[in-house]
Amino acid sequence: MKLINKILVASGMFLSTGFFSSCSYLDMDSYFNDFTPLDSIFARQEYLERYLWGTAGLLPNEGALYGSSYGPYMTAVDEVMMSWKKAEYGGTFLTADEVTPFSTYYNNYERYYQGIRKCNTILGRIDEAKDLEALEKREILGLTYFLRGYFYYQLIQLYGPVPVLPDDPLEVDASIDNLSFERSTYDECVDYICNDMEQAFNFLEEKRAAAFFNRPTKYAAAAVISRVRLYQASPWFNGNKFYADWVGSDGKHLISQNYDEKKWALSALASLKIIESGQFNLHTVAADENTAVPKNTTASLAAFPNGIGGIDPYKSYAEMFNGETIDVRNPEIIYPAALDRNALSITFPLHMGGWNGLGVTQALVDGYYTNVGKDYETTADYFEPIGADSVFSNYTLKGTAARMFKNREPRFYASIGFSEAFWPANSLTNPSQNPEARTYQTITYYSNGNTAPQSSNPEDYNLTGYTMKKYTHPEDNLWSGGAVKTKTFPTFRYAEILLNYVEAINELNGSYSDESASTGIVYTVSRNTEHIVKYFNMIRFRAGLPGITVTDAQDKERIRELIKRERLVEFAHEGRRYHDVRRWGIAHLTENEPVRGMDVTKKNTERNLFYRVTNIQHKYAFRTFTHKMYFWPIPNSAITKNNKLTQNPGW
Secondary structure (H helix, E strand, O other): OHHHHHHHHHHOOOOOOOOOOOHHHHHHHHHHHHHOOHHHHOOOHHHHHHHHHHHHOOOOOOOOOOOOOOOOOOOOOOOEEEOOOOHHHOHHHHHOOOOOOOOOOOOOHHHHHHHHHHHHHHHHHHHHOOOOOHHHHHHHHHHHHHHHHHHHHHHHHHHOOOOOOOOOOOOOOOOOHHHOOOOOOHHHHHHHHHHHHHHHHHHOOOOOOHHHOOOOOHHHHHHHHHHHHHHHHOOOOEOOHHHOOOEOOOOOEOOEOOOOOHHHHHHHHHHHHHHOOOOOOOOOOEOOOOOOOOOOOOOOOOEOOOOOEOEOHHHHHHHHHOOOOOHHHOOOEEEEEEOOOHHHHOOOOHHHOOOOOEEEOHHHHOOOOEOOOOOOOOOOOOOOEOOOOEEEOOEEEOOOOEHHHOOEOHHHHHHEEEOOEEEOOOOOOOHHHOHHHOOOEEEOOOOOOOOOOEOOEOOOOOOOOEEEOOOOOOOOOOOOOOOOOOOEEEEEEHHHHHHHHHHHHHOOOOOEEEEOOOOOOEEEEOOOHHHHHHHHHHHHHHOOOOOOOHHHHOOHHHHHHHHHHHHHHHOOOOOHHHHHHHHOOOHHHHOOOOOEEOOOOOOHHHHHHHOOOEEOOOHHHOOOOOHHHHOOOOOHHHHHHOOOOOOOOOO
């Protein structure tokens, strides 16, 4: 596209929505959209394109995981214990049961509907742009359908069932009654999203050139279908009698009261379409002389993906997130966003320029296996130092670390920062910045450790004795004069598609087929135990762990439990856990558990007490979860403007 290409090439980088470039351009587009008559906008292709990018600008920054996020997905879940309760981390108010319909946290409700209306306008008036060529029209149509479906996707993942607007653009001078709409059912919302994504799939390209990597492809659309259909098929939305009394004015149940197995099949079919496209692979890094393979592992040593042979499991996982692998060279990314720097600021120690306030919970730590795929079992000497440094895959495990952290699986070391963990942070080299005190540091969370609270920042300390290092590169240092590698957050990645597929086909009893409208290829899914083993084990082997067996795959309940644990670990701090515990209907159990971790009130001379897992005693650790919290409350301002809109249950 002529104008779009010119803008994007000139700016060089996209912002996190994947559609557009510089802030100044967005500011210009905001003015353009607000003050340019629609007749003028749709008279010419270049104005239509600018209107489209302005519409895309209403999408959230999905790489903002914690601070200034678009949802509570990382600050109101059992993976995390924040050291602050403030609006920037609005999810902390949910765990304290201090959210109301009048709260302003994550209030993008009207913004998303503004985007939907703009998409409807584009689709309704695109033919007015007489200079629009056929290929460019297909691209605009594909992006617009993707956008509209994505706005609805953002709405339902926070609020549940919402009103689906008529496709025809709304008249700006219509009466309030004509601008008021009842909720559609959850199934109707999902069907609408998936129909839009099917349209986007038909119009969008399979691949993007490197300069347009962040723009969605047809497989980004398929990934949305895979995810929303999986949620729709899950227990909380598929025959859930808890919502038997939640109906619209027409008597329709807003949450389906009848279990439908086919919903699992629809998710599986979307996943299979991506798998069989051949466009994506799990991110791997070749093994070298520093790659560690446990001597007593039972994992297959066959070449990956049939075993752990030939890859470095630690680097394969770590370098996907820490910026070492450039996003355009990462075959796992389906739809990317730019990672917000806050993900590092809240984890880094104060003397390295961070805020030191993100705590990882024991609930997450306990999900990680040992390096031979077994559950960690506490030993009598769990708190004693390991005794000697060990280096593997460019990772240094200090000899002062507790033995409870020895011989853990590679994803543990790639993700979790613990007391006595080593932080190189070696990009700070200027002698005037005192690098000897701010680089190559062994970080400790004891009450007298080098991250202990300071009088000037009394809340800036870690409450659990663990933090998240998943997005930290060994060179990263936040102190003035240091550097941070640019990082991409994988909003959708291939590992999720594989686990979505395994989870979905595990629930099938029958066989289901679908023919792709754009390619004519027929896809068929069933409870295929060979596929369950194959695709689940690809995740396990990439992590350097033994795979499951056909015997395992024949046990439906065992696979369910294995998937729950695998998703907890594989997608740690990627925002998936919040949605998983809700769609499985277990949030009222997991989110009411005590927050556990290390006892950070103990000194380094009390190692046996520090490393003993304890319930965290802190004012922010007292959490509550009631059934109303399965959905966020619809903002009161939206209900005031729409006299047919009702509030979510319990709010």
